[in-house]
Amino acid sequence: MFDDLREGGWDTDAYLGPSEFYNNFGRFDVTIDVPAGWIVGATGLLQNPEQVLTPTARERLSRVLESDSVRTIVGADETRAGRGTLAGDRLRWHFVADTVNDFAWAASNRYVWDATRAVIPGDETVPVHILYLPGDAQRYAQAGPTVRHALQFYSQLWIPYAFPQLTIVDGPEGGMEYPMFIMSSVGAADHETGHEWWPMMVGVNETWYGFMDEGFNQYMNILSDADAEGKAPNLDGLGQIYGRVSGDEREAPLMWDANYGGPMYGFQAYEKAPMMLSMLGGIVGDTAVRRAMSEYARVWRFKHPSPWDYAFAMDNALDRDLGWFWYSWLFTTDAVDGSIQQVTTSGPSTTVTVRQDGQMPSPVVLQVHFASQGPAIRSMPNSTMTDSVTAIVRYPVDVWFGGSRTFQAELRFGTRKIDKIVLDPHCRFPDRNPTDNVWPRDPTLVATTGGMFGPVACYPHRDGG
Ligand SMILES: [Zn+2]
Structure with missing residues (x-):
């Protein structure tokens, strides 16, 4: 990999395993010589189907883009020379891939081959190939729809899928990604397909900056x-x-x-x-x-x-x-540690003292719950009513930039009684102890660690709830 951000240009990091690769884009022209009867899936487009596949398999392939149905290209009873592939001793499968940062392939004399399509918004319709061992037919039944959804959804979300096909293959690997090609169970297929965006189209350095590859992928998987x-x-x-x-x-x-x-x-x-x-x-x-x-x-x-x-x-x-x-x-590994220290009311004005003990600043977002009855609630700058008795008030992060550890939020909603105020009500800021974000304090609230992958409940929540 040549990267002009590196001293001397060449990135020569060793491959150590989990954090994978950083590769230039290039063109691969690969011929794979296998015994007749073996099915090969790979990065790129097969250049010579007439030299490796039977007319029946080629005719089935020619219909893949017609609909969303999953079609059999080579069935479980056809995985041999003369039925799935052409007869003979050996066959040479020729693949060409443009603008890819890697090339991968898989072959088996037992692969069943299904195919369907994905309609890429803003781009062309592409085939999705599914190669699996006959005993795994049940497990791969949803592979086509899962990969199709991922290709279509992520194309809409970020940028259109730029490659001419995607192949998912069964094998001794739970989930690994390559350009146009994933070795994956169906459970990991959405995630592995997501890697076609990073690092396959947006060529990030996943060896150094895994978060730009795996982390952004986890985010889009939630969506x-x-x-x-x-x-x-x-x-x-x-x-x-x-x-x-x-x-x-x-x-x-x-x-x-x-x-x-x-x-x-x-x-x-x-x-x-x-x-x-x-x-x-x-x-x-x-x-x-x-x-x-x-x-x-x-x-x-x-x-x-x-x-x-x-x-x-x-x-x-x-x-x-x-x-x-x-x-x-x-x-850094810093976090926010916000709290509501004090709330005082004087006539139509309520002062909320917010404290920030963390090294990471955050905007101040307050959710104000009013009593259901009383004088009219006045409108206030920086605030929106989310229902008739609840307001969200926002102050920018800049309130901390002067160096003070406390910020006085002046609420001027009139004389309607305020029942409760919550700091960061949507639990978006990494707060060390969120139980002190509520005024008045609620002794039943407990901080919990919760699951790591969202969507998750907004903490703090009630003990045992
Ligand atoms: Zn991944």
């Missing part, structure tokens, strides 16, 4: 899962979880070389970035995050963005300077 279930994604709670992880001395910051990520490599590469993007959504809105990520993918398509390029692309797309945000999330 895809919700879409597949016909639900709106819920990223509430996810950002807050990091507050209870921060401080573990084994955690390496996201900018630390993931090849040497240590015992918390999985957290660093996979789990932290979705928490970061949950917090970003709590600041700019989830829709704006998705638009900005899409813009980042568009700008860096078939290029090699560094984390700095990513942060600048996001700042540009969001039209704001988020230097403080990227500094905390990428370069």
